[in-house]
Amino acid sequence: MPPVSLTGKDLTLRYTMAASMRIGIDLGGTKIEGIAIAGDGHERLRRRIASPRGDYARTLSAVAGLVREIEREIGEAGSVGVGIPGTISPATGLIKNSNSTWLNGRALAEDLSRLLDRPVRFANDANCFALSEATDGAAAGARVVFGVIIGTGTGGGVVIDRQVLIGANAIGGEWGHNPLPAAQGIESPGPACYCGRSGCIETFLSGPALARDYGGGVTAEEVAARALAGEASADAVLGRYEDRMARALGSVINLIDPDVIVLGGGLSNIDRLYERVPQLWSPYIFSDAVTTRLVRATHGDSSGVRGAAWLWNE
Ligand SMILES: [Zn+2]
DSSP states (O other): OOOOOOHHHHHHHHHHHHHEEEEEEEOOOOEEEEEETTTTEEEEEEEEEEEOOTTTTHHHHHHHHHHHEEEEEETTTOEEEHHHEEEEEETTTEEOOOOGGGGTTTHHHHHHHHTSSSSSEEEEEEHHHHHHHHHHHHTTTOOOEEHHHHOOOOEEEEEEETTTOOTTTTTTTEEEEEBBBBOGGGSSSOOOOOTOSSSTTTHHHHHHHHHHHTTTSSSSSHHHHHHHTTTTHHHHHHHHHHHHHHHHHHHHHHHOOSEEEEEEEEEGGGGHHHHHHHSSGGGOOOOOOEEEEEEOOGGGOOOOOOOHHHTTTO
């Protein structure tokens, strides 16, 4: 397709007719990443810019500018999906629950649709991760997928038949702030969480939580490396971590019975989780046999931005 200048109504028409190009935007707290993928998932272009931290108006124009730049370079209009920290409140249409606090209370969906003169779809970044992996990643072909990002926090998302389960309150999959199941000893009431509760799953399964259980001073990845090297105390910490993950995922399996659970984020690189956690979760699951697979994300750090693009996948 030859390069064309794309503006206004002309673009709206072209995007509905040629929806094969999908643009995904991952709106992060420190960077904004944009990707264009073809209908078969092949990546055509990727661009990354710094987030205008603390400034909503500049964030809005940066996202719109990134979309326009991608379309100009490719010479084609596309559908636009955006992954956001937080979610859009069904009650108000405004962003809520975002740790990029300058987005909270803002009408990002309405503002961006108007700026780009087309419908734009939005989803929480963990939901985008789950959608990406369910569409053409580690859970491709699975009907029910639970995706978890375990890094500085523990985001989660549910995808059923390649559709994100957003939910009545737009918090579908937000499992990290449930209490850790079967908590005992020092696990109850458990560490204070930034959400105001104590003993949330996130306070046990995040990277900082794993590092803290070891005694601090090293990262979660370093604890895993030491366990692999045979250090007994690191091995014990990781064993506790695996049992907690088994309990936390066991309750997910009882509730939505996923075909596949996909792990992403920094801690998903710990190899032994995939073998040991399924060995530990059976006592917490109400079933004679458990066929749910626990797998590592295929697309790594790209899953968020790819999933945003796949918000248009019909
Ligand atoms: Zn919490």
